[in-house]
Amino acid sequence: MITAAENTKVIVNQDWCKKCGICIAFCPKKVLESDDLGRVVVTHPEQCIACKICERLCPDFAINIEVNKDE
Amino acid sequence: MITAAENTKVIVNQDWCKKCGICIAFCPKKVLESDDLGRVVVTHPEQCIACKICERLCPDFAINIEVNKDE
Amino acid sequence: MFSEIAEYFRTETLPHMWCPGCGNGTITAALVRAIKTLRLDQNKVVIVSGIGCSSRMPGYLDFNTLHTTHGRALAFATGIKAAKPELDVFVVMGDGDSSAIGGNHLIHAARRNIDLTAIIINNNIYGMTGGQSSPMTPHDKRATTSPYGNLERPFQLLDLVQAAGATYGARATAYHNQLLSKLIIDAYNNPGFSLIEAISQCPVSYGRRNKFKTPADMLLWQKEHGVTAGRRALKDEDFLIGEVFNKEAPEYTQEYEKLRQRLKGGER
Amino acid sequence: MFSEIAEYFRTETLPHMWCPGCGNGTITAALVRAIKTLRLDQNKVVIVSGIGCSSRMPGYLDFNTLHTTHGRALAFATGIKAAKPELDVFVVMGDGDSSAIGGNHLIHAARRNIDLTAIIINNNIYGMTGGQSSPMTPHDKRATTSPYGNLERPFQLLDLVQAAGATYGARATAYHNQLLSKLIIDAYNNPGFSLIEAISQCPVSYGRRNKFKTPADMLLWQKEHGVTAGRRALKDEDFLIGEVFNKEAPEYTQEYEKLRQRLKGGER
Amino acid sequence: MAKQQVLFTGTGGQGLILAAIMLAEAAVLAGKNVVQSQSYGPEARGGASKAEVIISDEVVNYPKVQKPDVVLAMSQEAYRKYGFTLDEASILIIDNTYVQEVKSRSKNFYALPLTRMTRNQLGSEQSANVVALGAVAALSGLISLEEVRQAVLQRAPKGTGERNLKALEIGWQLGVEALEPAAVKPARVG
Amino acid sequence: MAKQQVLFTGTGGQGLILAAIMLAEAAVLAGKNVVQSQSYGPEARGGASKAEVIISDEVVNYPKVQKPDVVLAMSQEAYRKYGFTLDEASILIIDNTYVQEVKSRSKNFYALPLTRMTRNQLGSEQSANVVALGAVAALSGLISLEEVRQAVLQRAPKGTGERNLKALEIGWQLGVEALEPAAVKPARVG
Amino acid sequence: MSKARLMQGNEACAEGALAAGVRFYAGYPITPSTEIAEIMAEKLPLLGGTFIQMEDEIGSMAAVIGASLTGAKSLTATSGPGFSLKQENLGYAIATEVPCVVVNVQRGGPSTGLPTSPAQADVMQAKWGTHGDHPMIALSPSSVQECYELTVKAFNFAEEFRTVVIMLMDEVVGHLREKVELPESLPVENRKKPTVSPDQYVPFANDPSLIPAMANFGEGYRYHVTGLTHGENGLPTGKPEVTAKFLKRLTQKLDPYLERIQLWEEAYLADAELIVLAYGCTARPVREAIDAARREGLKVGLFRPITIWPFPSREIAKYKGRKFLVPEMNNGQLVGEVERVFGFEGVERLNRIDGELITVTEILEKIREVMSHVQ
Amino acid sequence: MSKARLMQGNEACAEGALAAGVRFYAGYPITPSTEIAEIMAEKLPLLGGTFIQMEDEIGSMAAVIGASLTGAKSLTATSGPGFSLKQENLGYAIATEVPCVVVNVQRGGPSTGLPTSPAQADVMQAKWGTHGDHPMIALSPSSVQECYELTVKAFNFAEEFRTVVIMLMDEVVGHLREKVELPESLPVENRKKPTVSPDQYVPFANDPSLIPAMANFGEGYRYHVTGLTHGENGLPTGKPEVTAKFLKRLTQKLDPYLERIQLWEEAYLADAELIVLAYGCTARPVREAIDAARREGLKVGLFRPITIWPFPSREIAKYKGRKFLVPEMNNGQLVGEVERVFGFEGVERLNRIDGELITVTEILEKIREVMSHVQ
Ligand SMILES: Cc1ncc(C[n+]2csc(CCOP(=O)(O)OP(=O)(O)O)c2C)c(N)n1
Ligand SMILES: Cc1ncc(C[n+]2csc(CCOP(=O)(O)OP(=O)(O)O)c2C)c(N)n1
Ligand code: SF4
Ligand code: SF4
Ligand code: SF4
Ligand code: SF4
Ligand code: SF4
Ligand code: SF4
Ligand SMILES: [Mg+2]
């Protein structure tokens, strides 16, 4: 199981994100939160387990989980 | 079982009959035959058992079996 | 038959236009006998059809009759029944009419389970236009548009409407015409969408091309291959006759009437 | 996802037109991942759709793409596949598109068992036109044309196409999107007509009217009610996910090719 | 050759259209201009049937028979419609198997047992159309027997060539006999 | 009253069409002639959204806004399209929750925290449209508060009347405050 | 007059239908007509009527005809693509003389085109969309108030003349909200019912009125209805004499009533050197442009056909010698009917097909240009 | 010239399609067009092509478009009711510029009408049957020979101009058997393929020819096809500027080619005081009537449009001042196009709608009547 936060980068494309809240609701590790305008903010990147639930569920292709495998 | 030929009348409406031959083929008692122009002729009325197979199968409503019940 | 004719036919239209030996007449007679047995009020009976040889039937019958466009009979009938549910609506269609161009209306009438009694006269061919293959033409059989034998598989019509939501389905043939009358009566009594597949013979556009020498040969085929459920195992060309399914489900016009009543009661 | 986007999307078209939280995007991604796994030649892939929100999908994707008329996608696709069987044809339709106006093409594509991979994005509503009931709207649910709750019953789509002759049927959801990708792969590999019902959420035209507060609530509903066969008994709103049927039957374009070969051999 | 207009009339199922096509084909083989047409009942169904052939050395524009030169009537109804009022200058050929009531006529009238003859000689009514064609060809003198033979062979359904050639001979023979002065049919039928 | 042309602009889902309808309804209550229209994206879907209201004592023929007297912009994109080039004689109201880059303007400019205020005071963004309506009504001086109140009540979805009235007050208040000389907003935003 | 309300064009159309006594609606959603269906879905069951959403537009048209045969006044509404699909059954309704009203809220075409933008591009289709010769009535409202009033008229015409009446709206009037003042009541016509006994009833009689009485299904008059050419008794026939009589009556049945059917509005025609002929949404900017032109001293008038079909050619013919300008949100359609009266010369066009309403300025400029050529 | 054969009009149409290189047929049977399908069912698989009988006419039209997109020359044939059903997808083919040929063998209408009788009643429908503005080519043969030759032309036009071409036949020419002499070969056109690389390809380019090159699906040029208004890249747009450009090119794309597209036959026009304009089956008796009239010394000429749409108005306009007579097997359809050129006056009609061909005598009498009024 991947847990190392250093290996993982959570990228949110704000231009495409429509603030639907799905990624926030389904992230099992509460990595993501909403700011006061509803925008997705990666508040706890270190908790990300790279499960990619957010990426796969995002209807707007606005999240990318980058896992650096070499590290 | 009705067998009495006197009680039964086989009527063919030649105006409607299209000479398809169905009645002749299915009459169990060979009551009907075809003349040399293909017309249906009631050749053996006395053998009719009033089963009405001919009447029900005739696509042209051209046969009527009349059974005189009082007799 | 002469008395039924006087009572239920527009006699001035006879003899009818169907070819010698065509099953349409036999099936018409079976329907009329069923209506007679049911003692329906002629003024309340509506007979709707599409376009095809078989769909010429309503023109000969003395009811409220409607000969519509190709494939659309059930949609017209839906309008009739939904607007005036007290009418007894029978819908007569050809196999092409109902399952090719009209396939969508068929599955939707079934889904709504609207109280129509539908009879599909299945002669396995487009009769009226001279013998093109229909979605009911058996695999490998010849038609003018299947000159090398039909590559496609036919629908299992009763399975299809059952899957779509119909509540009554049955099958008979021109040969088994007394059974047909009985099934029409049962179908009428089912409060929902009922379909009867009436297997028929088209000697001119189908028989000739498929090695049936006479109309009687085609009726014989029906006699031999139509099997009552449980009587014996089905093989090659055999098919079931009799009731095939009979279920319960809410009927469309009744549900709509309940809604009207509900709204009258002030509910929303 | 960013790499799939660069490879398989027309990036200039993004962001897409779908509403916040709409399942269409998620399902698009699942399809693209399946195609990627299959390593299909992009130049040989055709994606055909009808009209509806979901049917906008092909416009975003970098294949041969065809956005047709409402309900007719399968008929266009049939022409494509019949004329050039070496193409890999995927057909994306909405529930209204495929089962209301397009119902006839659906059952006929199934009957012919033509090798198309069809995906119906079922959001239980007409999304594009603002929330009218579709033949897949559950009984009693609200839509703008069912203001008092839907009186009709929905189709069981997979049962319907199976009865019509399809050889592969499966169901997944936007939530179960990895399963969805897997099923699309299996469907593609079935040499015949394959249908996948992809349950989706339309928060704007369906959710709002039916007590779903957020898009996430709708995904949660999918998660809770989508049941793998044998996992547990189905109750009220539950539905099966995974492969539902998988059969064998002659495929249309192969049969046609056999005919061509037969004729070449001089046979008739 | 002046324009020759031929009508084949009877009921659906008698194969009159095919006979007309064969005649037209023969005319093409003879190097003529020709048009052939027909009237149908509802969509493709039977009832009354009429097929027309116009043969000419000139271009034929109007495709329908305006004034027939030859009429074949193979049913009572067809006779009533097309034969009854026919000008005596035109040739009228009836199949007296079916047409049994006729008005008397002083010339150009031939009552032949076309269907009966077919049934007797060929075992069934099939090919009565070609028997009729033979008679029409012989009586009208439009086309040579050889060309009609070739046309029949070209247009006969697969496997029926032989039978139809035989039928053609029978009809031609009937026609030729009818033409012989000894057998001035009109008088006999009157 | 001369013809008054009002534009509500923003993105789909913000409820601007409803706000425009409410304004139009209020105008009817005030005895005016009014037309209200809108532009849509594909079929019924979102993206940019524009609703128009024209209020007049005369008959209104041309139904589209030709030269707006009042523009509300609730998104950056909408501002770019309709606010950026707006004549300074016309009133421009922006929701500075979303419109964050603006060109300086010397008059008739009001940058108000419409959505932010809605969220703060009503708990969610819902009803930001009615807050905006309140501000537009107050700033444009087209219709009295009472008529707008009544219109909001008539057009608010079932069960949302109270909330929307509250929203209206908030917006109206924002507008009135913005009008007060002490708060010459344009200068502040520049 | 009842009190003023704000109403949308589609809503006004629906309310007009209800005022006319509609009791059946079958439809299939399509932008920009859907609101009509939605209102019907809500209101019809409250009034004892029936709303049904059919599987497609073909089925909708069929159901409407079926319902009308039972006596229910029946409505369907659609837009371009759906209107194309309805054509076969629309022709059936005309051929079988079953009254019904079909609304087409026009949007940008061809094909799926611009679903949410206005157009007037189905004008010729409304007349010629179905195969075969047939009569046709089509009405074109240019305000919300008129959507209401013309829908009542549409039902009246449909019932009185036993035919299909098309309400040819456009996205502008359909989606516009406007102040309306609905009349307390408008005259409502119902189909002429047979006065004879069932055995005397001739359902498609060559009545001198050209409009035979119509019995409803289920009321004791049993007759046959078919889309095949038929005799007076309704039974199919291929006989040329009977066919000719039937088709003559059918295609000419509106002729005696043209004066009542052909509606139009006119303004400033007496001295107009240029007549602007405009209808539907386009008439709105035209009115403003004409006022402006008049202020400039240009002698311009307005002819607004409200009845688009049958086109009021005879009325137009009176203005021989005047110039005509026909602005349309299409590539030039109804302009052809003006040309048919006078020929190409002297008939000008102004067309816009990008989904945007023609502006007052565009029309005014065109007026100035045309007038500058008038000696 | 190959040797003479007896051939039916429908057969000649099918053979013409084969000569043009047709490789795909999708259809649904309907009298009087069915023979075309039947011949295709027999011959296409022999040639490596595909025949498919679809579930209805809508699906047939769709399949034809799909097949054409893969590069196969594609045909469908139908008659009135089916033609009505095809209208929506026919508009789609035009809007997406996918070449195909649609045959309509006209029969008596409206509705089911007279299925086995001829008519010319879908002439206006051929132009206006689908919603929205669109270009249209329709050809009308009046002999069996022409059925063959025009079908080849129809495919050439369809391919060259990327559009739908309608073969507007009628039951008379469709079912007529006639002596024909088929040419050994006729020129055959194929669609213009892109010459640039896929990444340079602009599928709906505003090419100066107005006809963009067309790539086939599966050949490496991946692009998007939609019935929504679209930009040069094929992607949907609602932008008025882009829409306007697209619709302008689409609706005007035939204009530069009118001289080649508009075909007609003329006879005795030089001194004709009366010009009889006739097409399709009606031109046949007209030719005989004109010959007879000339023999009577009447100065009558023939103008037979072979291309019905776009109607050759400019050619007609040359005959200003002459009288026109337009006999049609309908209630007056194409006559409207002559009227559009000159106005009502001086344009006479002769109509028959009972399913029977107009006779030579009827036409001759009408000619005499009209000529008696010519001073
Ligand atoms: C829209 C339309 N398409 C096609 C036709 C032509 N057509 C008439 S009947 C028919 C099929 C008849 O077959 P079926 O429904 O099986 O009836 P049958 O004649 O065999 O009784 C067809 C294709 C038509 N009339 N209308
Ligand atoms: C012939 C036709 N009828 C109706 C429409 C209007 N229309 C567009 S999309 C749609 C339904 C969309 O519902 P669905 O297929 O479920 O797709 P969704 O938008 O939900 O993805 C309708 C009715 C149309 N474009 N064409
Ligand atoms: S799921 Fe995607 S669109 Fe939705 S909030 Fe998260 S990043 Fe944004
Ligand atoms: S990958 Fe998983 S853990 Fe990481 S942010 Fe996404 S949902 Fe949360
Ligand atoms: S079954 Fe009827 S139609 Fe056939 S031969 Fe017998 S009587 Fe005549
Ligand atoms: S009733 Fe029976 S026995 Fe008598 S003639 Fe008919 S079939 Fe024969
Ligand atoms: S063609 Fe076939 S179905 Fe039609 S009437 Fe003749 S036998 Fe019956
Ligand atoms: S309306 Fe529904 S289906 Fe359409 S884009 Fe919006 S959420 Fe998705
Ligand atoms: Mg059949």
Ligand SMILES: [Mg+2]
């Ligand atoms: Mg949907």
